Amino acid sequence: MGGWAIAVHGGAGVDPNLPQQRQEEAKQLLTRCLNLGISALRSNLPAIDVVELVVRELETDPLFNSGRGSALTAKGTVEMEASIMDGCGRRCGAVSGVTTVKNPVSLARLVMERSPHSYLAFSGAEEFARLQGVEVVDNEYFITEENVGMLKLAKEANTIVFDYRIPALGLETCSAVVESPIQMNGLPISVYAPETVGCVVVDSQGRCAAATSTGGLMNKMTGRIGDSPLIGAGTYACNLCGVSCTGEGEAIIRGTLAREVAAVMEYKGLGLQEAVDFVVKERLDEGKAGLIAVSSKGEVACGFNTTGMFRGCATEDGFMEVGIWD
Amino acid sequence: MGWAIALHGGAGDIPLSLPPERRQPREAALRHCLQVGVDSLKAQKSPLDVVELVVRELENNPHFNAGRGSVLTTEGTIEMEACIMDGKTKKCGAVSGLTTVVNAISLARVVMEKTPHIYLAFDGAEKFAREQGLETVESSHFITPENIERLKHAKEANRVQIDYTQPVEKETPTVDGDSQIGTVGCVAVDNDGNLAAATSTGGLVNKMVGRIGDTPIIGAGTYANNLCAVSATGKGEAIIRGTVARDVAALMEFKGLSLKEAAAYVVEECVPRGNAGLVAVSAKGELTMAFNTTGMFRAAATEDGYTEIAIWP
Numbered sequence: 001m002g003g004w005a006i007a008v009h010g011g012a013g014v015d016p017n018l019p020q021q022r023q024e025e026a027k028q029l030l031t032r033c034l035n036l037g038i039s040a041l042r043s044n045l046p047a048i049d050v051v052e053l054v055v056r057e058l059e060t061d062p063l064f065n066s067g068r069g070s071a072l073t074a075k076g077t078v079e080m081e082a083s084i085m086d087g088c089g090r091r092c093g094a095v096s097g098v099t100t101v102k103n104p105v106s107l108a109r110l111v112m113e114r115s116p117h118s119y120l121a122f123s124g125a126e127e128f129a130r131l132q133g134v135e136v137v138d139n140e141y142f143i144t145e146e147n148v149g150m151l152k153l154a155k156e157a158n159t160i161v162f163d164y165r166i167p168a169l170g171l172e173t174c175s176a177v178v179e180s181p182i183q184m185n186g187l188p189i190s191v192y193a194p195e196t197v198g199c200v201v202v203d204s205q206g207r208c209a210a211a212t213s214t215g216g217l218m219n220k221m222t223g224r225i226g227d228s229p230l231i232g233a234g235t236y237a238c239n240l241c242g243v244s245c246t247g248e249g250e251a252i253i254r255g256t257l258a259r260e261v262a263a264v265m266e267y268k269g270l271g272l273q274e275a276v277d278f279v280v281k282e283r284l285d286e287g288k289a290g291l292i293a294v295s296s297k298g299e300v301a302c303g304f305n306t307t308g309m310f311r312g313c314a315t316e317d318g319f320m321e322v323g324i325w326d
Numbered sequence: 327m328g329w330a331i332a333l334h335g336g337a338g339d340i341p342l343s344l345p346p347e348r349r350q351p352r353e354a355a356l357r358h359c360l361q362v363g364v365d366s367l368k369a370q371k372s373p374l375d376v377v378e379l380v381v382r383e384l385e386n387n388p389h390f391n392a393g394r395g396s397v398l399t400t401e402g403t404i405e406m407e408a409c410i411m412d413g414k415t416k417k418c419g420a421v422s423g424l425t426t427v428v429n430a431i432s433l434a435r436v437v438m439e440k441t442p443h444i445y446l447a448f449d450g451a452e453k454f455a456r457e458q459g460l461e462t463v464e465s466s467h468f469i470t471p472e473n474i475e476r477l478k479h480a481k482e483a484n485r486v487q488i489d490y491t492q493p494v495e496k497e498t499p500t501v502d503g504d505s506q507i508g509t510v511g512c513v514a515v516d517n518d519g520n521l522a523a524a525t526s527t528g529g530l531v532n533k534m535v536g537r538i539g540d541t542p543i544i545g546a547g548t549y550a551n552n553l554c555a556v557s558a559t560g561k562g563e564a565i566i567r568g569t570v571a572r573d574v575a576a577l578m579e580f581k582g583l584s585l586k587e588a589a590a591y592v593v594e595e596c597v598p599r600g601n602a603g604l605v606a607v608s609a610k611g612e613l614t615m616a617f618n619t620t621g622m623f624r625a626a627a628t629e630d631g632y633t634e635i636a637i638w639p
Contacts, residue, residue, distance in 0.1 A: 090567040096538075097448060117530075117537045118563045122423060122448040124536010185442070223450015224443045225422075232545040232569040253444050254416040256545035259569045260576075267580035285416075 003316030004041040005300040006201045008033050008054055010064040010310030012247040012290030013184040014324055023324055025063060030312035030322045033057050037201065038314055047201040047209035047242070048086040048109075055082070055105040055211045058197035064310070066197045067103060068142050070215020072151045073222050078142040080104045080215050081229040083119075084112060087208035087237035087296070094229040097122035100136040101129045105213045108229070110134065119229065142215070154219040157188055182307055184288055185217055185248050196228050198235070198244030202294040204316070208242035210235050210258070217249065227252035232259035240265050241272060243293045247306055251287020255279070261293055271295075276303040327519070327611040328629030329367040333359055333380055333512040334615070335390040335623030337559045337603025340637060342620070349637070352389045352623055356635050359383045360625040363512065367629075373514040373522035373555070374412050374435075381408070381431040381524045384510035390623070392510040393429060394468050396528020398477045399535050404468045406528055407447075407542045408434045413521030413550035413609075420542035423448035426462040427455045431526045434542075436460065445542060468528070480532035509541055511548070511557025511605060517629075519609035523548050523555035523571070530562060540565035545572035553578050553609055554585055560602030560619060568596035574606055589616040 008030055037054045045053075059067025059082075070078045082104035083094035093112025096119075098104045110132050111120050120128050129136060182188070196214035212235045214228040226249035227234035236243045236258035243258040251257075260283050264275045272295040280291070280303035290304025292311060300313045312322035335356060363380040371379070385393025396404050407422040408430035419438025422445070424430050433455050437446050446454055455462060511525035525548045527541045539562025540547035547558045549571030556571040565571075573596055577588035585608040593602055593616045603617025605624060615624045621638040 092567060094538075115534060116563075117534060118566050119538040119543075120534060120536045121538055122536055124534055127535065221441070221443065221446065221450055221454065223446045223448050223454070225420075225445040225447055230445075230543055230545075231566050232543070232572060236569075250442070250444050253544050254418060256549075256569070256572045259545055259572055263573070263576040264580060267576055 002206070003298040004202060004204045005294045005298050005313070005315040006034065006037045006041065006050065006199070007292035007294060007300050007302060007311065007313035008037070008058070008197070008199045009244065009246055009290065009292050009302070010058065010197050012304045012309035013288060013306040014308030014310065016182070016307055026310050026324065027322050029061055029063050030310060034312045034314050034320065034322065037199065041201070041203060044204070046205070047203040047207045048084070050201045050203065051199045051209045051211040052084060052105055052109055054199040055197060055213050056103045058199070059103050059105060059213055062144050064197045065215045066213040069144050069147065070142050071218040071220070072143065072147050074219050075222060076148070076151060077139055078215055079222065080142070080213070081225060082108045082211070082213035083229045083231060083235040084108045084211040085209065085231060085235050085237040085242070086112070087239055087242055090238055092118050092231045094119040094231060095121065095125045096225050096229045097223070098125055099139050100126060102135045102137055105211050107134055118231070150218055158219060184306070196234070196246040198246060198292065200242040200244050200292050200294045202242065202296055202298055206296040208237045208239070208294060208296055210237040210242035210244045212244045212246070232256045234258060236262055238262050239296060241293055241295045243291055245289055245291040246309070247289025247304070248287045251284055252289050255283040255285070255287065257283060257289065257291060261291065272299045273301045276301045279303070280305050327517060329514070329516050330607045330611045330613045330626070330628040331360070331363045331367060331376065331512065331514040332605035332607055332613045332615055332626035333363065333384065333510070333624065334557065334559055334603065334605045335384060335510050337617045337619045337622035339600065339619060340621035340623070342638060353635060353637070355384070355387045355389055356623060356625040360627055360633070360635065363514065364627050367514065367516065373516050373520050374410070376514045377512040377522045377524035378410060378431055378435055380512040381510060381526050382429045384512070385429050385431060385526050388470050390510045391528045392526040395470050395473065396468050397531040398469065398473050400532050401535055402474070402477060403535070404465050404528060405535070406430045406468070406526070407538065408524070408526035409542045409544065409548040410434045410438060410524040411522065411544065411548055411550040411555070413523070413552055413555050416551055418444055418544050420445040420544065421447065421451045422538050422542050423536070424451055424455070425465045426452060428461040428463055431524050433460055444544070476531050484532060509547070509559035511559060513550070513555040513557050513605050513607045515555065515607045515609060515611055521550045521552070521555035521607065521609060523550040523557045525557045540570070545569050547571060549575055551575050554606050556604055556606040558602055558604040559622065560597070564597045564601040568592070568602070570596060570602060570604060574604065585612045586614045589614045593618045
């Protein structure tokens with residue numbers, strides 16, 4: 001026990017028909033990010049620095065749904081959100097409605113450290129970014145051709161599916177080739193972009209941190225906020241653990257998922273894996289989500305009730321694993 | 327068992343020397359809003375309807391920091407937020423960054439009931455409000471002379487901290503304690519143990535444009551499940567870190583604490599002194615109002631005839 005540990009994720013809810021090449025690319029990215037985190041930990045960087053660094057890497061790479069490569073709003077634009085939490089003192093920072101900031105997780109960190117607040121959004125967040133001199137680009141920078149195509153498919157799927165709680169009717173007439181009837185957030189899994197990226201770390205001093213970043217739901221209404229920037233829902237860290245969640249935002253928010261893991265450890269005395277299992281099993285109702293977590297004791301755990309979750313984890317004693325499926 | 331209802335008009339450094347002309351209208355408002363809530367419960371309205379109704383009344387009253395009477399941002403503008411949660415289904419709705427919507431809590435309810443989302447903010451929320459035909463007015467409607475004064479005082483007190491590129495102390499001392507007042511909220515439970523919570527606010531005086539507090543964050547300022555319903559008030563940043571509303575319920579569930587014990591524990595241990603207060607009711611019809619600030623504008627009643635309207639401990 002003890003020693004550092006790190007976990008990363010690139011979203012829960014994966015199309016079982018995802019082409020092999022995409023699966024490989026994802027695993028390579030996760031491996032690269034893990035290694036980045038591991039080097040940082042070996043250089044004794046504190047957990048809060050490591051989670052930021054790793055999530056920046058995930059945001060910069062267009063593969064997953066955050067930063068460049070973010071899912072698109074109904075208008076075809078990008079609106080990003082992120083949050084970060086330092087288990088030491090439970091300091092936190094979050095941003096939503098970010099449209100020009102290259103690395104939303106870093107802006108969230110600046111909110112935590114350089115503003116009197118914990119959460120800034122939309123024009124206020126953008127203004128703060130300029131005052132802080134962070135790197136900004138045009139909104140087009142974040143938009144990928146692939147996601148433009150995905151948005152079109154999502155719109156087609158959504159003209160049929162209005163209430164995501166009702167099974168989709170007439171999906172056969174949709175031009176999207178839907179081979180599996182799996183749905184998440186009202187979209188067929190083939191067009192649903194995994195929602196989020198995240199990283200949790202415990203360093204060799206036992207300090208935990210967590211960070212989550214996303215472009216949000218494909219075809220979302222402008223102004224829609226999901227679970228990723230909400231402390232206690234998508235992200236949480238305290239002196240016991242660090243947690244980052246991904247999946248159906250509504251389910252994660254209602255279940256205050258990230259806080260839940262910490263609460264059962266704190267108030268019920270459960271160990272990390274037990275806590276993760278309990279939360280995934282008992283707190284998601286009909287929702288679909290996944291999470292990664294680390295404990296101050298150097299343990300790492302993940303859990304999901306979705307079809308797959310892009311993830312990777314490593315501990316100081318040499319354990320390392322990158323995976324997608326169960 | 328019986329129904330129970332509790333509501334608040336903000337916790338903060340409310341000076342004991344609060345002059346009658348500032349105290350009486352607020353007490354009268356609390357009395358009036360409590361009556362609205364009690365009458366609706368007696369008329370068998372659902373707790374979800376009751377909390378929305380009561381919070382609408384509180385929003386319309388200019389003496390509290392929500393709706394009309396909201397505190398101002400650093401630019402002298404209005405940005406309102408609200409949140410509502412139904413304990414039975416754990417469905418919830420939240421809004422932030424509203425500038426023209428007369429009743430933020432009602433928009434939050436519409437988000438909950440008419441969209442697959444939970445949380446809408448700023449332009450997107452304003453647009454949605456218009457699409458749904460909610461009542462909107464010029465932003466100036468919400469601004470009161472009292473709040474223009476508050477902003478002025480806050481800016482004077484903050485004069486030494488205008489440079490945000492330097493690390494900033496989160497605990498900003500205020501000259502006029504009154505300016506820390508934040509939020510209105512209501513929790514209710516009916517005879518069948520159905521619970522609901524609702525919270526609404528103009529936020530923190532002199533806040534940065536775009537600043538979101540604890541009110542619209544499920545588990546921080548607002549929470550309801552099948553055990554209890556909670557609405558918190560105070561310094562948003564501290565309530566978020568302390569996941570206040572969720573923790574009251576978590577302590578009841580995981581540690582078997584009673585409602586009263588859980589609420590007391592949370593205001594003692596999860597947030598620094600002077601930062602927060604909350605009202606809560608349980609599925610069994612119990613109620614509690616706890617705060618670690620100088621005072622909290624509050625009112626409560628239960629079916630067996632108990633009534634309370636108070637400001638200080």
